[in-house]
Amino acid sequence: MRETLRYVASRLATTFLIVLGAMILLFALSALVPGDPATALLGPAATPEYVQRFIQEMGLDQPWYRRLFSFMGNVFVGNLGTDVLSGQPVTRIIANVLPYTFILTFSSIGLAVAFGVPLGCYAATHRGSLLDHLLAFVSVAFIAIPSFVIAIFLLLIFAIWLDWLPVMGAGEAGNWFDQAQRLILPTIALSVGWIGFIARLVRSSMLETMGENFIRLSRAYGLSNRLITYKYALKNACIPTLAVLGMGVGRLLGGAVLVEIVFSRPGLGRLMFDAISTRNFPVLQGTVLVVVLIFVLTNLLVDLSYAAIDPRIRRQGSR
Amino acid sequence: MDHFMSRRAFVGASAAALTIAMSASSSVSAQPKSSITVRIDRDITALDPAFRGGPHDANVVRAVFQRLAALKVDGTGLELDAAAELKQVDPTLIEFTLKPGQMFTDGFGEMTAEDVKFSFERFAVAPVDGKVSPYKADWAGLTEVEVTGTYTGRIKLSAPNAGLMTVAIGDCSGCIVSKKAVLERGTEHNTHPVGSGPYQVASVEKQRGAVLRRNPDYKGARPAFEEIRVNFIQDPKTTELALRSGELDFAVLPPSIAEPMRGASGLSVENYPGLAYIWLGINMQKAPFTDMRVRQAVRLALDVDQMLLAGFNGKAPRLNALVMPPVLGYWKDAPVYKRNVAEARRLLAEAGQTSIKTRITILNQPAYQSMALVARALLQEVGISAEVDVQEGGTYWDAGKGEAGKNIDMFLMRFNGKLDPSFLMQWFTSSQIGLWNWQRFASPEYDQLAQQAIRELDPAKRAEIAIKAQQEMDKSAAFVWLTNDVAYVVRRTNVKPAFLPGAIDWQLDKFTPA
Numbered sequence: 001m002r003e004t005l006r007y008v009a010s011r012l013a014t015t016f017l018i019v020l021g022a023m024i025l026l027f028a029l030s031a032l033v034p035g036d037p038a039t040a041l042l043g044p045a046a047t048p049e050y051v052q053r054f055i056q057e058m059g060l061d062q063p064w065y066r067r068l069f070s071f072m073g074n075v076f077v078g079n080l081g082t083d084v085l086s087g088q089p090v091t092r093i094i095a096n097v098l099p100y101t102f103i104l105t106f107s108s109i110g111l112a113v114a115f116g117v118p119l120g121c122y123a124a125t126h127r128g129s130l131l132d133h134l135l136a137f138v139s140v141a142f143i144a145i146p147s148f149v150i151a152i153f154l155l156l157i158f159a160i161w162l163d164w165l166p167v168m169g170a171g172e173a174g175n176w177f178d179q180a181q182r183l184i185l186p187t188i189a190l191s192v193g194w195i196g197f198i199a200r201l202v203r204s205s206m207l208e209t210m211g212e213n214f215i216r217l218s219r220a221y222g223l224s225n226r227l228i229t230y231k232y233a234l235k236n237a238c239i240p241t242l243a244v245l246g247m248g249v250g251r252l253l254g255g256a257v258l259v260e261i262v263f264s265r266p267g268l269g270r271l272m273f274d275a276i277s278t279r280n281f282p283v284l285q286g287t288v289l290v291v292v293l294i295f296v297l298t299n300l301l302v303d304l305s306y307a308a309i310d311p312r313i314r315r316q317g318s319r
Numbered sequence: 320m321d322h323f324m325s326r327r328a329f330v331g332a333s334a335a336a337l338t339i340a341m342s343a344s345s346s347v348s349a350q351p352k353s354s355i356t357v358r359i360d361r362d363i364t365a366l367d368p369a370f371r372g373g374p375h376d377a378n379v380v381r382a383v384f385q386r387l388a389a390l391k392v393d394g395t396g397l398e399l400d401a402a403a404e405l406k407q408v409d410p411t412l413i414e415f416t417l418k419p420g421q422m423f424t425d426g427f428g429e430m431t432a433e434d435v436k437f438s439f440e441r442f443a444v445a446p447v448d449g450k451v452s453p454y455k456a457d458w459a460g461l462t463e464v465e466v467t468g469t470y471t472g473r474i475k476l477s478a479p480n481a482g483l484m485t486v487a488i489g490d491c492s493g494c495i496v497s498k499k500a501v502l503e504r505g506t507e508h509n510t511h512p513v514g515s516g517p518y519q520v521a522s523v524e525k526q527r528g529a530v531l532r533r534n535p536d537y538k539g540a541r542p543a544f545e546e547i548r549v550n551f552i553q554d555p556k557t558t559e560l561a562l563r564s565g566e567l568d569f570a571v572l573p574p575s576i577a578e579p580m581r582g583a584s585g586l587s588v589e590n591y592p593g594l595a596y597i598w599l600g601i602n603m604q605k606a607p608f609t610d611m612r613v614r615q616a617v618r619l620a621l622d623v624d625q626m627l628l629a630g631f632n633g634k635a636p637r638l639n640a641l642v643m644p645p646v647l648g649y650w651k652d653a654p655v656y657k658r659n660v661a662e663a664r665r666l667l668a669e670a671g672q673t674s675i676k677t678r679i680t681i682l683n684q685p686a687y688q689s690m691a692l693v694a695r696a697l698l699q700e701v702g703i704s705a706e707v708d709v710q711e712g713g714t715y716w717d718a719g720k721g722e723a724g725k726n727i728d729m730f731l732m733r734f735n736g737k738l739d740p741s742f743l744m745q746w747f748t749s750s751q752i753g754l755w756n757w758q759r760f761a762s763p764e765y766d767q768l769a770q771q772a773i774r775e776l777d778p779a780k781r782a783e784i785a786i787k788a789q790q791e792m793d794k795s796a797a798f799v800w801l802t803n804d805v806a807y808v809v810r811r812t813n814v815k816p817a818f819l820p821g822a823i824d825w826q827l828d829k830f831t832p833a
Contacts (some may be wrong), residue, residue: 036717048754049451085364085372087506093525155560167561168552170527264552264561266526274362274526279713 004307011303015296022292023068023285030281031064037279057084058281071285080286090286093271098290100170101268104260105252107187109245112194117234117241119195120202124237125229127207135199142196148258151189155262158185168264186263190256194248201244205237212236239306246302250295254287352832354546355814357825358558358570362551363529365509366520367501368494369442369452374735374823377491379529379549382827383514384494385539387415387435390485392829394645394738394820397489400539401430401515403470405488410479410776411460413488417470422536423497424519430495432472436464437498439474439487447501456745457492458483459773479774481781482739490737490824517542517828526551531827543831559809562586568811569830571822573686574634577807587812592636593804594643594821596743597733599679599694601797602719604759605728612670614796617729618656619663620701621694621799630690635805640789641743643803645820647778648740648785654793663701675703680730682715687731690801705729719757730757733804735823740785741773747792758797765791 037058038051059067074081080090119139123132159167171179209215210233218228257269268287275284364372368380381389388397388405399405404416421430441447443455444463460476460483467473476483487493500513510523517539518531528551533542550567552558555576561567563583574590581588599621607613627635640653667673679694681687691707698705710718719727734755736743746755748766768788775781792798806822817829 034714034717036720037713050453050455053450082506085370086509087365088510088525096525152556155557159564160560163564167564167566168557169550169566173522261554262557264550264554264557266524270526270553277712 004304008300008304011300015293015300018296019289019292020072023072023289026285026288027064027068027071030284033279037281054084057082060281075289080289081282083280083283085280090282093283094268094286094290097266097268097271100266101253101256103183104186104190104256104265104267105249107183108190108194108252108256109248111187111191112198112248113245115191116195116198117202119199120237121206121229121234123199123203124206124210124233132203135203139196139199142192143200145193146258147189147193147256148262150192151186151259151262154185154189170265182263182265186256186259186265189259189262190252198241198244201241202234202237205240206233209233209236235309238309242302242305242309246299249298250291253294254291352568352813353544354548355544355568355830356548356550356566357827357830358550358552358561358567359528360551360553360555360558360571362526363523363549366512366523366529367508368438368491368496369454370450370509371454371491375551378825378827379520379531380491380494380512381516381825382518382531382542382547383512383516383520384491384496385421385430385514385516386490386493386495387417387488388484388493389826390489390738390819390824392817392819392826397484401495408473410774411476413474413476413483415472415474418538419470421515421538423500423513423515424534424536425500425513427497427500427513430497430515431469432464432466434498435472435495436466437501438495439464439493441501442492452492454492457487457490479776481773481776482737482741485739486737486742518547521546540828542828547827547830549827562809562811565811568814569816570809572807572809574632574805574807575685577809578632578634580809585812587810589808589810590634591806591808591820591822592644593802593806594645594736594738594819594823595733595804596638596641596643596736597731597801597804598638599799599801600719600730600732600758601799602724602727602729602757602759603761603795603797604725607670607672607675608728608797610670610672611796612666613672613675616663616666616670616672616701617698617703618796618799619659619666620698620703621656622658622697623656623799623801625658625697626690626693627802629693630686631802631805634807635802638800638803640800641747641792641798642740642785642789643736646736646738646740646743648772648782648789650786650789653789656799658697660700667702673702676706677703677728678706678708680708680710680715680718680727682731682733683709683711687733691731719755721753724753724757724759727757731801732757736803736821738820740781741769744769744772744785744788758795760792760795760797762791762795 037060038054055061059070071081078091082089083093119135123135126132155167158165165185166182169182171182215228215233218232254269254272256267257273260267260270268291272284272287275287359375359378361373361375363376363379366376366379366383368384371377371380385401387400387402389400391398401417401421402415403418406414408414415435417430417432422428423430439458439461442452442458444461460478460480462477463475465473465475497513501508504511512520515537517534517537519534521530521532523529529549531547531549533545552561555572558567558570558572559576559580562570562580565585577588580586601608601614601617603609623637627633627637639655640650642648642650679691681691688709695705695707717723719730734746747760748756748769749761752759752761765788768784768791772781772784772788775784808816808822810816813833815831815833817826818824
């Protein structure tokens with residue numbers, strides 16, 4: 001237990017360094033990006049006085065490292081700054097869109113696991129069969145097609161031709177049914193690529209595990225094929241899949257931007273994209289910080305879950 | 320073991336539930352409309368009239384706040400709104416009397432002349448917390464709003480301002496806020512505005528838009544719809560699908576998206592000449608464009624009609640000078656330049672320029688890219704080799720400003736307009752060099768005419784001044800006017816929208832069932 005705590009503590013320290021590194025990069029690059037944020041945000045009607053005030057409020061008259069110190073100092077007291085245009089705290093803006101991002105990310109990953117793992121298992125246990133070949137083809141196709149293309153096809157089929165599901169938005173606040181309806185298509189659009197990827201990964205991991213000595217021994221003991229496949233082989237094959245899922249969650253948190261735009265859903269990805277294109281630095285800094293933090297923490301959780309699945313890792317940890 | 324539900328029963332129940340779920344959206348659209356959904360293409364930033372972000376915010380602001388008098392739907396003049404009387408006593412003095420009993424929402428009490436004073440003076444004369452409004456120029460010349468009674472007051476100007484009624488008083492900069500609410504709510508007033516207009520803001524959510532509900536205490540004409548959802552939809556293709564599916568009732572779209580929707584069931588597509596101006600600008604202070612003959616050659620080398628065909632499928636009207644038809648000062652006889660390759664080559668040879676390498680800076684939007692590509696091909700024929708520099712918004716809008724502006728060659732630009740010639744003319748004065756006058760067009764005659772146009776209250780004389788100013792611009796050959804844009808309005812056939820000429824400025828409270 002003490003070893004685990006030490007491990008978690010060291011990973012948290014690394015997390016801090018990663019976040020700091022990401023923020024240094026962001027601030028340094030922001031200073032190099034061409035384009036004046038005041039112009040981009042305020043437009044032609046802005047008076048010189050307002051532009052000047054705006055520059056001061058955004059801290060753009062300061063060198064980037066001073067802005068970074070000031071930003072990190074504020075982060076420790078829970079203040080991510082203020083969106084200079086709307087006057088709203090960045091924490092509130094992020095808190096408003098974060099639930100949508102979480103729901104979409106986890107439902108997509110959940111759906112990908114729900115389909116990808118059984119398909120991968122089936123392909124591994126029926127290697128060389130017609131269905132295995134078909135799955136190999138379909139999986140690669142799923143991986144190759146960009147999610148926004150799938151999104152547009154889904155919209156055309158299910159929202160326009162069949163008129164079964166709504167086109168856009170995240171649903172009315174408090175209306176769970178409406179929200180669930182509007183989650184279906186974006187979830188499918190995002191998860192399709194991951195289904196293919198997970199299916200391929202589970203298949204290859206399982207095939208590798210099936211060739212190991214302990215599986216042969218299990219067969220020699222006369223254990224049923226079902227037990228060997230789903231209890232021993234799948235459990236071992238899960239470890240690389242888990243690692244990929246950790247990365248997947250991180251990527252979807254900030255990377256679902258195109259699907260969010262196509263379905264007109266709020267989300268962290270869109271928030272970040274808009275902030276970049278309008279040079280809205282306070283919002284951009286806050287969003288990047290949150291995305292990096294969630295990404296690193298998710299991967300920490302994934303690492304910890306290895307130990308729960310594989311006793312060998314637990315034992316290595318304790319040594 | 321007893322099962323709670325057999326597999327077959329489970330599958331059946333799931334299918335039934337799914338069918339109900341999926342049919343819900345279509346059954347909703349069959350109900351009579353008490354609410355409508357309209358699309359804005361940019362996210363709402365601030366709903367405080369003095370700090371509104373752009374036309375997308377302004378369209379909500381107009382529905383939430385009252386003005387002393389508001390622009391009529393056709394843009395031909397003003398009609399009284401919060402004021403019972405509004406009188407121009409002399410060129411620098413306007414008197415007003417408010418209607419009594421006009422209440423602000425959220426319990427902020429009755430509108431008084433003190434609120435009017437606060438609303439107008441905060442733009443520049445007495446900014447709250449030192450925050451000067453970006454729309455300060457709308458109130459140019461305002462010295463004071465004197466309160467003479469609970470409902471009466473006098474707007475005093477230092478000099479006449481001919482555009483004041485159209486640009487400020489009758490539109491968003493003339494919206495009357497509750498002094499108490501603004502001071503109490505501070506920046507929260509951007510997302511929780513307190514107005515007295517036909518609608519009140521029920522909610523504003525980042526990346527989603529706003530929900531407006533009918534204001535029960537509004538004393539004017541009752542709006543037709545109980546609720547208007549103003550949805551932020553970034554992607555035009557999603558907007559198209561939402562219109563087709565019946566989830567959206569009204570949107571303004573680019574021609575390439577809107578045209579194919581003609582004839583779609585339940586939809587109506589109408590196009591209106593825009594109130595924006597799009598042109599190709601030439602930096603007069605950068606060699607070789609310092610030579611008038613080179614600029615004239617560029618103008619003659621280009622074929623505006625071909626460029627419009629590429630950028631707008633030929634659906635946008637051609638513009639030949641700064642001021643477009645519905646605006647006072649439209650120059651009907653402005654020269655229509657036709658492509659003349661021989662003359663362009665002759666001018667270049669005369670200027671000693673036989674091989675020019677240049678760059679056209681544009682915003683990364685399909686219409687501009689298409690037009691720039693055509694321009695490049697046309698210029699090539701007269702010996703001008705142009706590179707098209709496509710930039711995203713953040714970089715583009717800075718390209719002609721400050722020191723960077725000295726190095727820009729040519730660019731495609733679009734500005735939104737208003738129904739006032741001075742508003743259109745203001746960006747091209749010498750004082751705007753380094754800001755928005757990217758041509759670096761410096762003409763003392765133009766500057767003087769721009770000043771005169773603001774101060775002249777006689778419409779006929781003002782129109783004459785505006786035409787003279789456009790002639791000055793034409794002489795410079797630094798502007799190749801392309802179009803005043805085209806607005807494609809796509810709507811459900813059971814909704815009748817209301818907007819000012821150009822279809823950028825909407826009057827949501829006047830939307831009605833068709």
